[in-house]
Amino acid sequence: MFKIGDFSKIAQVPVSQLRYYADIGLFQPDQIDPFTGYRYYRAEQLPRLNRILVLKDLGMTLDQIRQALSDNISTNEVRGMLRLRKAKIEQAVEEELQRLRAVEARLRQIEDETSEGIEVVLKSVPAQRFLSLRETFPGMGDTLGVLGEMLQVLPERFGPKLGYMTAMLHGASFNLENVDIEMGFATDLDTDTSTRLPSDRVLAVRELPAVETMATVARVGSFENNCRSYGSLGLWLEQNGYTFADTAREVFLQLPCPDTGADAVVEIQVPVIARPAVQPPN
Amino acid sequence: MFKIGDFSKIAQVPVSQLRYYADIGLFQPDQIDPFTGYRYYRAEQLPRLNRILVLKDLGMTLDQIRQALSDNISTNEVRGMLRLRKAKIEQAVEEELQRLRAVEARLRQIEDETSEGIEVVLKSVPAQRFLSLRETFPGMGDTLGVLGEMLQVLPERFGPKLGYMTAMLHGASFNLENVDIEMGFATDLDTDTSTRLPSDRVLAVRELPAVETMATVARVGSFENNCRSYGSLGLWLEQNGYTFADTAREVFLQLPCPDTGADAVVEIQVPVIARPAVQPPN
DNA sequence: GCTTGACTCTCAAGCCACTCGAGACTCTAT
DNA sequence: ATAGAGTCTCGAGTGGCTTGAGAGTCAAGC
Numbered sequence: 039m040f041k042i043g044d045f046s047k048i049a050q051v052p053v054s055q056l057r058y059y060a061d062i063g064l065f066q067p068d069q070i071d072p073f074t075g076y077r078y079y080r081a082e083q084l085p086r087l088n089r090i091l092v093l094k095d096l097g098m099t100l101d102q103i104r105q106a107l108s109d110n111i112s113t114n115e116v117r118g119m120l121r122l123r124k125a126k127i128e129q130a131v132e133e134e135l136q137r138l139r140a141v142e143a144r145l146r147q148i149e150d151e152t153s154e155g156i157e158v159v160l161k162s163v164p165a166q167r168f169l170s171l172r173e174t175f176p177g178m179g180d181t182l183g184v185l186g187e188m189l190q191v192l193p194e195r196f197g198p199k200l201g202y203m204t205a206m207l208h209g210a211s212f213n214l215e216n217v218d219i220e221m222g223f224a225t226d227l228d229t230d231t232s233t234r235l236p237s238d239r240v241l242a243v244r245e246l247p248a249v250e251t252m253a254t255v256a257r258v259g260s261f262e263n264n265c266r267s268y269g270s271l272g273l274w275l276e277q278n279g280y281t282f283a284d285t286a287r288e289v290f291l292q293l294p295c296p297d298t299g300a301d302a303v304v305e306i307q308v309p310v311i312a313r314p315a316v317q318p319p320n
Numbered sequence: 321m322f323k324i325g326d327f328s329k330i331a332q333v334p335v336s337q338l339r340y341y342a343d344i345g346l347f348q349p350d351q352i353d354p355f356t357g358y359r360y361y362r363a364e365q366l367p368r369l370n371r372i373l374v375l376k377d378l379g380m381t382l383d384q385i386r387q388a389l390s391d392n393i394s395t396n397e398v399r400g401m402l403r404l405r406k407a408k409i410e411q412a413v414e415e416e417l418q419r420l421r422a423v424e425a426r427l428r429q430i431e432d433e434t435s436e437g438i439e440v441v442l443k444s445v446p447a448q449r450f451l452s453l454r455e456t457f458p459g460m461g462d463t464l465g466v467l468g469e470m471l472q473v474l475p476e477r478f479g480p481k482l483g484y485m486t487a488m489l490h491g492a493s494f495n496l497e498n499v500d501i502e503m504g505f506a507t508d509l510d511t512d513t514s515t516r517l518p519s520d521r522v523l524a525v526r527e528l529p530a531v532e533t534m535a536t537v538a539r540v541g542s543f544e545n546n547c548r549s550y551g552s553l554g555l556w557l558e559q560n561g562y563t564f565a566d567t568a569r570e571v572f573l574q575l576p577c578p579d580t581g582a583d584a585v586v587e588i589q590v591p592v593i594a595r596p597a598v599q600p601p602n
Numbered sequence: 603g604c605t606t607g608a609c610t611c612t613c614a615a616g617c618c619a620c621t622c623g624a625g626a627c628t629c630t631a632t
Numbered sequence: 633a634t635a636g637a638g639t640c641t642c643g644a645g646t647g648g649c650t651t652g653a654g655a656g657t658c659a660a661g662c
Contacts, residue, residue, distance in 0.1 A: 048554030050494040081555040088426045095423045141377045144370045212332040272330030273363040282326050
């Protein structure tokens with residue numbers, strides 16, 4: 039029987055954490071002295087604690103761990119998770135580097151503070167059909183995964199009936215998690231066409247309305263110059279008296295090619311309408 | 321002038337976040353309508369916001385960012401941070417993989433649940449001198465950095481007067497951050513010797529007391545079997561009626577060698593005293 | 603038996619960077 | 633006039649703990 043301090047040393051877990059786990063009913067001491075309230079632990083309890091720590095390190099929340107333990111999860115299942123986790127980490131590293139590239143781009147924008155923005159062009163875009171899939175993706179990696187599937191499967195299936203790859207950001211939360219994205223291809227296919235990806239996601243054709251006035255900017259790189267483009271766009275809108283009218287579209291004029299290292303070329307299209315700039319009372 | 325929603329789209333930052341930044345006084349709208357309370361932003365404000373986001377992505381807290389901005393930090397300084405941050409990420413990846421290896425080890429311990437623990441040996445250890453440095457390190461990477469310095473500099477300086485590399489974990493917080501570690505070498509040097517590392521840290525010689533009863537376990541790998549060793553130790557202590565008496569020492573009988581891929585061999589030494597196991601009233 | 607100091611207890615609050623919801627306005631298009 | 637989208641404030645919630653106050657407990661040494 040160990041008091042909490044000694045047990046903490048054996049388990050290599052802070053005392054406060056042991057108490058916390060007891061409080062939330064995740065890991066109870068073997069006994070609690072009814073008079074003093076002192077917690078007493080035994081070495082035999084270590085495996086359960088270790089199981090908890092493993093699952094935690096694998097990214098589960100404490101609630102999920104409680105669930106898993108009461109379901110008597112097997113070591114093999116945990117092994118599977120370990121493999122999964124490894125993949126996730128590699129993915130996370132990739133995302134992290136992506137983010138750094140974005141930071142670099144932002145830094146460039148800051149340096150360009152004085153200089154002109156990127157050129158904004160007004161267009162009008164006709165109605166078109168859009169073979170697309172809309173989903174709220176938990177992370178960037180998932181988004182890219184599905185995108186990869188689409189690129190593998192769809193051109194083969196529909197060939198020349200597909201136009202540019204296009205994405206629409208519906209949600210307004212710009213963190214990289216839980217993004218509500220619609221992506222797919224411009225197309226000539228009938229409105230009732232639909233197709234299924236290997237991951238069982240279904241793409242359907244829908245009508246994309248015509249837009250009379252569309253402000254557009256071009257961007258090189260999938261993410262790198264994103265903020266710069268939107269920034270220039272904003273500046274232009276302000277100076278020329280326009281406002282947003284609808285969801286923006288990102289049209290991939292050229293897809294990124296990891297093999298040759300060729301960057302993507304993206305046209306950002308934002309539906310706008312002329313409107314005197316908002317002027318709050320002074 | 322943009323209302324918060326439009327500005328949010330331009331800046332690619334959620335509305336809630338813009339409001340939050342205004343609340344904490346980090347990034348204010350250009351104007352606030354005194355009657356309606358509506359926030360109005362201008363495109364010119366983007367650079368400041370971007371600066372904030374860059375610094376945030378570089379790992380600064382919002383408080384630090386406020387500080388940095390009021391100090392008018394230069395882009396060059398930020399560039400330096402970017403480079404630093406890149407290094408940090410690489411380091412973080414390394415740590416992450418380290419952690420995974422630890423998870424794997426813990427998993428092995430779970431599987432060994434039924435089997436015997438590692439063998440525990442009782443020894444007595446004489447008083448000895450210890451050329452060491454004690455510090456609270458913010459992260460594992462820093463610890464390893466300083467360790468690297470020591471290994472580069474000290475053997476050259478003191479040669480055969482150095483014994484085993486030894487570490488003592490003083491704090492009781494076992495997360496990998498802010499660890500209070502003392503590390504150095506057993507030595508014959510005089511008690512008033514001290515030496516300075518390239519990073520300006522100072523090591524001094526101090527007397528390490530003799531320990532009559534020291535429970536020891538051996539471990540292969542710098543971290544991999546840590547929890548397993550301590551676990552076995554705990555089990556043994558419980559069964560044989562001993563308790564912790566002082567800070568544990570980790571003696572590196574063999575240093576890890578990244579070149580040959582040779583793992584470390586570590587002897588964990590824990591001062592103990594015989595004492596009847598604690599028995600709470602039932 | 604008493605003191606000292608280390609250890610332990612509970613309970614509440616704090617941390618970070620936000621997010622979410624309720625309830626009340628405000629704006630714009632029809 | 634009205635609907636619907638956007639905005640406001642304010643308070644609470646998030647996760648996984650840590651920190652601190654104030655009180656009680658334990659073991660060793662005198």
